Structure formats: C-alpha cells, structure tokens
Amino acid sequence: MQRFPLLTAVIIAALGALATGAAQAAGLERLYILNCGEGIAGDISRWSPGVNIGQSMPFVDNCYLLKHAQGWLLWDTGVPDAIAAMPDGQKPADPKATHWYRPKTLASQLEALGVKPADITFVAVSHTHEDHIGNVELFPLAMLLVQKAEYDWPGPNNTPRFRPEHPVTKLDGDKDVFGDGSVTILATPGHTPGHQSLLVKLPKTGALVLSGDAVHFQANWDNRRVPSNNVDQEQTKASMERIAGILAQEKATLWINHDKAQRDSLIA
Ligand SMILES: [Zn+2]
Numbered sequence: 145m146q147r148f149p150l151l152t153a154v155i156i157a158a159l160g161a162l163a164t165g166a167a168q169a170a171g172l173e174r175l176y177i178l179n180c181g182e183g184i185a186g187d188i189s190r191w192s193p194g195v196n197i198g199q200s201m202p203f204v205d206n207c208y209l210l211k212h213a214q215g216w217l218l219w220d221t222g223v224p225d226a227i228a229a230m231p232d233g234q235k236p237a238d239p240k241a242t243h244w245y246r247p248k249t250l251a252s253q254l255e256a257l258g259v260k261p262a263d264i265t266f267v268a269v270s271h272t273h274e275d276h277i278g279n280v281e282l283f284p285l286a287m288l289l290v291q292k293a294e295y296d297w298p299g300p301n302n303t304p305r306f307r308p309e310h311p312v313t314k315l316d317g318d319k320d321v322f323g324d325g326s327v328t329i330l331a332t333p334g335h336t337p338g339h340q341s342l343l344v345k346l347p348k349t350g351a352l353v354l355s356g357d358a359v360h361f362q363a364n365w366d367n368r369r370v371p372s373n374n375v376d377q378e379q380t381k382a383s384m385e386r387i388a389g390i391l392a393q394e395k396a397t398l399w400i401n402h403d404k405a406q407r408d409s410l411i412a
Pocket residue numbers: 271273335357
C-alpha cells in the first residue's frame with residue numbers, strides 16, 4: 145500500500161521537473177555560431193603531450209551569440225578583427241602554436257545579423273588567451289562576465305587582462321546569467337586560473353556545453369589529455385570530470401570550441 149503514494153510522489157516530482165525545465169528554456173530563443181578565426185596549429189602535441197608529435201592540425205575559433213528575451217549574450221570574441229586585414233594571417237612567435245587567419249570579422253557578422261555592438265548586453269569570455277578576448281573592446285558598454293580569478297590573473301609584464309574602465313561582473317563560481325536556468329556559466333578552472341564554460345538550454349536543440357578551452361579537440365576529450373601549457377593539470381582533469389557529469393545530468397552535448405571537424409558538422 146505504501147509504495148503507491150511514494151511512486152506517485154516521484155512521478156509528480158518528475159513532471160514538476162519537466163515543467164520547470166520547459167519554463168526555464170523559454171527566455172532563450174536562438175544561438176548563432178560565428179566564425180571567429182581559422183588557424184593551423186603547428187604541433188598538436190603542445191595540447192596532447194607525447195601524442196602526435198610534430199603533427200599540425202587545422203583549428204577553428206568560434207564565438208557564439210545568444211538571443212535571450214532579456215538581451216544578447218556573446219560568448220567569446222575570437223582572434224582580433226585586425227587579423228582579417230593581414231593577407232598572411234598572424235604568425236605565432238612559437239611555430240608550434242597556432243597561425244591564425246580571420247576570414248570574416250566579428251563586426252561584419254554581427255552587422256549581417258542586424259546586431260549593433262551596443263545591443264550586446266553581456267560579453268562572457270571563457271578565458272583571457274588572445275584567441276578568445278581579441279574583440280572585447282568592440283563592446284565597451286557590454287557587461288563583462290568573467291571569473292574574479294581570471295580578472296585578477298596578472299597578464300604579461302603584469303598588465304591587466306581587461307581595460308579597468310570596462311564594466312565587469314567578477315564571478316566566484318557558477319552564474320545563472322538570466323535567472324531562468326537557460327544560460328549558466330560553469331566554473332571550469334585549470335586551462336587558466338579562472339577558466340569558465342557555458343551551459344546553454346536551447347528550446348529546440350536542447351542542452352549544450354560550450355567548452356571554452358576546457359578541452360581543445362575531440363581526441364583530447366576522449367582521452368582526457370591535458371595540454372602542457374595549462375596552468376593547473378589537476379584542476380583541468382577535475383573540470384573535465386565536472387563537465388562530463390553535467391553532460392550526463394543535463395543530457396547535453398559538448399561543443400568543443402577549436403574542433404574543426406565538429407564545427408563543420410554543426411554549420412552543415
Ligand atoms: Zn586558451
């Protein structure tokens with residue numbers, strides 16, 4: 145006799161969770177994948193120590209524009225738009241790193257969508273490597289969403305990571321950006337001190353996690369490999385396990401920022 149009320153309660157709880165899930169996704173309308181750079185990684189063993197030494201690989205660099213009822217959020221800003229004017233792209237100082245090209249500027253892609261830089265409410269960046277923050281200052285009015293640990297991380301020659309006058313919300317962990325569960329910043333440190341990823345719940349596509357550089361390409365994800373230049377190896381592994389747990393819990397797909405094969409399949 146007692147099992148039935150319990151079962152009923154579980155079913156009602158599950159239905160409640162479904163209803164909440166549907167309501168949560170309501171504010172988020174669309175996601176656009178923007179081309180924020182294309183490059184050739186000189187030696188991918190830089191990202192997978194001891195594996196594929198000396199092998200080069202094409203990389204992409206994505207930005208993602210989210211349209212929410214409460215405003216626009218841009219996730220990452222790519223390599224600087226100025227690279228689009230360089231016929232030979234931007235060569236890295238270290239030939240093992242990535243030679244970046246910019247087939248299209250970020251500004252022109254926003255213009256094509258009818259979005260003005262001043263329309264962007266939030267700019268959230270996964271971390272402060274140049275291929276992710278190259279165009280932050282196209283949006284001087286947008287609220288930056290960045291982990292405090294990243295913001296305070298001294299840059300080269302002790303320079304600040306962002307212009308001090310840029311509006312900023314310094315985060316200390318996860319953040320439900322619009323308060324409805326549709327867009328959630330996830331603290332995933334390790335690649336850099338305040339690295340973050342983004343959980344997005346789209347009405348049709350479903351749940352996604354935008355990786356940032358928590359992982360760079362599929363083989364590294366499958367084998368949980370940690371790039372040699374990450375600031376903290378153990379944190380990186382813990383963040384990958386955290387993401388794996390969220391993927392399972394939310395039935396979400398991982399979109400790996402720099403993975404060209406995956407990006408090409410998504411665009412197609
Ligand atoms: Zn990076």
